[in-house]
Amino acid sequence: MNRSIALRLAAMFAVAALVVFALVGFALHRVLENALDRHQLEQLNTKFQMMKYTIVRTRTPDRWEKVTAKLDTLSPADGNTEFWVWSADPRFQYGKSLPEVIAAMQGKTGIGEMMIANRPYPMKTEVEEIPAEGQMPAVRFMVGVDSAPFFHTRHAFLIGLLVLSTIGALLVTVLGYVIARLGLKPLNKLSQEAQELSPKNLSQRLQLSALPTELSNLGASFNGALDKLESAYQQLEMFNADVTHELRTPLANLIGQTQVVLSRERSKEQLVEVLQSNLEELERLRAIVSDMLFLTRADQGERASRLVSVSIAEEVNKTVEFLDFIMDEADVKVRVQGDASAQIETSLFRRAVTNLLHNAIQHSKAKAEIVVDVSGDPSEVRIAVSNPGDEIPKEHLPRLFDRFYRVDSARANSTESHGLGLSIVKAIAKMHNGAVFASSGNGITVVGFSVMAEGLK
Ligand SMILES: Nc1ncnc2c1ncn2[C@@H]1O[C@H](COP(=O)(O)OP(=O)(O)O)[C@@H](O)[C@H]1O
Ligand SMILES: [Mg+2]
Numbered sequence: 001m002n003r004s005i006a007l008r009l010a011a012m013f014a015v016a017a018l019v020v021f022a023l024v025g026f027a028l029h030r031v032l033e034n035a036l037d038r039h040q041l042e043q044l045n046t047k048f049q050m051m052k053y054t055i056v057r058t059r060t061p062d063r064w065e066k067v068t069a070k071l072d073t074l075s076p077a078d079g080n081t082e083f084w085v086w087s088a089d090p091r092f093q094y095g096k097s098l099p100e101v102i103a104a105m106q107g108k109t110g111i112g113e114m115m116i117a118n119r120p121y122p123m124k125t126e127v128e129e130i131p132a133e134g135q136m137p138a139v140r141f142m143v144g145v146d147s148a149p150f151f152h153t154r155h156a157f158l159i160g161l162l163v164l165s166t167i168g169a170l171l172v173t174v175l176g177y178v179i180a181r182l183g184l185k186p187l188n189k190l191s192q193e194a195q196e197l198s199p200k201n202l203s204q205r206l207q208l209s210a211l212p213t214e215l216s217n218l219g220a221s222f223n224g225a226l227d228k229l230e231s232a233y234q235q236l237e238m239f240n241a242d243v244t245h246e247l248r249t250p251l252a253n254l255i256g257q258t259q260v261v262l263s264r265e266r267s268k269e270q271l272v273e274v275l276q277s278n279l280e281e282l283e284r285l286r287a288i289v290s291d292m293l294f295l296t297r298a299d300q301g302e303r304a305s306r307l308v309s310v311s312i313a314e315e316v317n318k319t320v321e322f323l324d325f326i327m328d329e330a331d332v333k334v335r336v337q338g339d340a341s342a343q344i345e346t347s348l349f350r351r352a353v354t355n356l357l358h359n360a361i362q363h364s365k366a367k368a369e370i371v372v373d374v375s376g377d378p379s380e381v382r383i384a385v386s387n388p389g390d391e392i393p394k395e396h397l398p399r400l401f402d403r404f405y406r407v408d409s410a411r412a413n414s415t416e417s418h419g420l421g422l423s424i425v426k427a428i429a430k431m432h433n434g435a436v437f438a439s440s441g442n443g444i445t446v447v448g449f450s451v452m453a454e455g456l457k
Contacts, residue, residue, distance in 0.1 A: 005187075006180040013176030014169055021165035032157055036150050040124055041111070047081055048126045048143045050074060059136040061091045068094050080146045082123070087139040094141075105140045114144060121148040186212050190219065202230045242404040246288060246418065250281045284418065291420040295403065298427035304345040312374045312381055313339035315346060319353045320372075323361070331366040332387075340376025342453045344432060349451070352428040353383065355421040356447055360387035362417075363445065376453060380434065384448035392440040400438050400447070401426040425449050 051071065058067045071083045071094055084095035086105045095101070104114040105127055113122045123144035132138040193206050205226060206219045261274045313336050320327075320334045327334060334357065353372075360370045370387045392400065396407045404419040425447075426436045432451035439446050 006177055006184055009180035010173050010177035013180075014173040017169040017172035018165070021168055025161045025165060028161070029154075029157065033154065036153060040145060040147070040150055043081075044111075044124055044126050044143055044145045047074065047083075047145070048128075051083055051141060051143055052128065052130075055085065055130060055139065055141055059134050061135060064092060071095075080149070082144045083141070084144070085139055085141045087137045089137045092136060092139050101142070105142050109140075113147075116144075119146065119148070121146065121151050123147060186210075186215055190215060194222070197226070199233070202226070202233055239403060243292065246404055247285065250285050254278055254281050288418050288420065291418070291424060295420070295423060295427055298431055302431065304348055304428075304431040306345050307343040308346060309341055309343050310346065311339055311341050312344075312376070312383065313337075315344070315349060316353055316372050316374065316383065319350045320357065322350075323354065323357055326358075326361060330361045330364065332361055332364045332368045332370055334370045334372060336372045336374065338374040338376075340374055340381045340453070342376065342381040342451050344451055348428045348431060352425045352449060353385075355425050356383075356385040356449075359421060359447065360385050360389075360445075363387060363389040365389060373448075379453055380450050381453050382437075382448060382450045384437075384446050386444050386446040388443050389445060391443065392438070392445055394440075397438055397440065401436050422447070 051074065054067055054070045058064060067085075071085075075081060075083060082095060084097075084101055084105060086093055086097070086102060098116060100114060100116055104112065104125060107127070109127045109129060112125050112127065114125050115122050123146055125142050125144045127140060127142045129138060129140045130136075190206065190211065197204055205223045208216050208219045208223070211219045257274055257278060261271065266274075316336050320336065323334075357370065357372075364370060364387045368388050370385065373382075373384045373386065375382050375384075392407055396405075399405045400407070401422045403423045405422075406417060406419045422436070426449070429436050429449035429451065434450035434452060436447075436449045438448075
């Protein structure tokens, strides 16, 4: 779900606030209840002691009236506190003798509770018995304090708590939302900045210094992605420029020749000759396009499949056989030395070796010997093709495997060369998890590649 972070945080704040308010409210409620309870008991006890004192001092029926008068003054008008005295002798009695009162007084002594019909809340009571002495029989007396104020206070407190908690939670939610919005400002800024990026200003980056630490990682990754994108984009642009450049000449040739031929009547022989030359150009174009398609597929991460374990020297020898004719024509020989086994896709492997041998043949003098050296360790097999001939100046070596790169730019438009041979070798090496290498010195040029011995696992 795409809910906003601010709303989500606000909701979480609200839940947190409710939990906190509930816990605090519960604790406060307990404290209040205890305090009220203690207060009520104190009140009860004070009244009880006063009453006991009054009764104990008065033990004759003629003085009993004083007791009742005293109890009358002690009883407040609001009926919050009531006194009762009961004994078998009706002369020593006090208070309305409701059945529930008599039951309570005859029950257990000490602190208790009692419900009276016309009161909505129970009364807290304390009962005691004074044994018979002189003219006075044993009397039981009881003080009752109404719990209504206690319940009312508790009720008011609960309502207050509920209202305050609700208002508090609402406030926290609103404040939480505002805080979250403020806190998320940098994110908005980031997204705004990101929105302003476009292919036209690919070199632009997000300003990391302005970002809080939580976002700077994201910003850095984003900038990293932009770096890669920019370099890929530049590569693509360069590639496009190269392709345009590379295809323009043969196309111009084709158009020019065709226009010249069409400008007046031609003999059949002349037409055939031109068509043949056009065919050569067209084949060259086709070769460039299919090489480029191959490179594109390799770029997209295509790997060698259909791997078979073979002897590399044997595979090189088979490739050399195919080039017999060209070697004879150039008057060069090829020697294969060393061997190792590796898992390769043979058609790709032969294509790479063919390209290397083509280059070696092209750049060798007559009677030269080209050496293909196969060496391997447990992880990697290297195939190095060396030939005596023109050295490649040092500064060209790093770019040798780039597309359309040629050391001698004058050769750019010869039919033999279109500058993709070594980039294809590099692509094939990469498809086998390998690499390429080149060196040139002492009249000998070595160019080669490696493949993983164990395939791609
Ligand atoms: N064995 C070699 N000796 C000297 N130069 C070489 C050799 N192999 C490759 N090169 C140089 O590297 C360039 C790139 O080779 P490549 O990609 O095969 O393109 P192409 O052969 O079509 O020109 C060549 O133009 C050439 O200048
Ligand atoms: Mg070549």
